[in-house]
Amino acid sequence: MDLNILKAIASFVFLINIILFIIFSWVLNYHWERYEISVSRTFSIRKIYFTISGIILFIILLLFFNLKQ
Amino acid sequence: MITLFKDEEIILIQRKYWLPFALEAIPLILIAILPFILFIFIETIPLPQDIKNIFLDYSGYYFFFAFNLIFIIWLFLGTLWTNYYLDILIVTNKRIIDIEQIGLFARDEAEIRFEKIEDIRIEIVGFLPSLLKFGNIYIQSAAENREFILKDFQDPYKIKDVIAAQKEKIFEESIKNS
Numbered sequence A: 001m002d003l004n005i006l007k008a009i010a011s012f013v014f015l016i017n018i019i020l021f022i023i024f025s026w027v028l029n030y031h032w033e034r035y036e037i038s039v040s041r042t043f044s045i046r047k048i049y050f051t052i053s054g055i056i057l058f059i060i061l062l063l064f065f066n067l068k069q
Numbered sequence B: 001m002i003t004l005f006k007d008e009e010i011i012l013i014q015r016k017y018w019l020p021f022a023l024e025a026i027p028l029i030l031i032a033i034l035p036f037i038l039f040i041f042i043e044t045i046p047l048p049q050d051i052k053n054i055f056l057d058y059s060g061y062y063f064f065f066a067f068n069l070i071f072i073i074w075l076f077l078g079t080l081w082t083n084y085y086l087d088i089l090i091v092t093n094k095r096i097i098d099i100e101q102i103g104l105f106a107r108d109e110a111e112i113r114f115e116k117i118e119d120i121r122i123e124i125v126g127f128l129p130s131l132l133k134f135g136n137i138y139i140q141s142a143a144e145n146r147e148f149i150l151k152d153f154q155d156p157y158k159i160k161d162v163i164a165a166q167k168e169k170i171f172e173e174s175i176k177n178s
Helices: A003-035 A039-065 B018-040 B049-057 B059-085 B127-132 B156-177
Strands: B010-015 B088-092 B095-102 B106-113 B117-123 B134-141 B146-154
Touching (some): A003 B059, B049 B059, B127 B134, B134 B156, B146 B156
Antiparallel strands (some): B010 B088, B088 B095, B134 B146
């Protein structure tokens, strides 16, 4: 198996995920801010969303830098 | 969010029941953990040894793509939850407001004034809705000749009672004033 191709695909997938994360976060954030009733709850929702996203992205990043060359 | 009229007070705020959301979310969670279950049981799966070796040799790539899948599913879960969470029913002393989030780019806000309510019907169909007491509320509007549908709300009888009591109060007030 050609590792260079695999690594290129992995880089592309990672890039797509980052772009999706930016778009989804922007849209979801807009909805929570615009339509949520309680400000404190919006803050909690945001905290949970960004913490879990951050953890998953961090694991992905670690795995990405440890991929076989 | 919602602009209330002068002298308008909120009587009840109700979100949809969580079960329909959970039934949509569970398959996504199962898809997210599937690659890890597959990897744990790879030795017991009847596959040629060469393929198993590829899985094991490239486990770094396997987990990288598995976590990317988890991340995409997490974003979809966030969207699904937002759709569920922003569906809301608000009963004020003047009207009923039903807000429905349809995906990320569509939103439906409907309202009906108590004076225009003609009939309220409750529908609880199926084993789980009967057991967990959630269902639909149909409000027949006299003036506009259309039905106002509130889907998958918890304890629809309680909502119906609140609406009926407020409608009665408004009716009595209108008799007093006339």
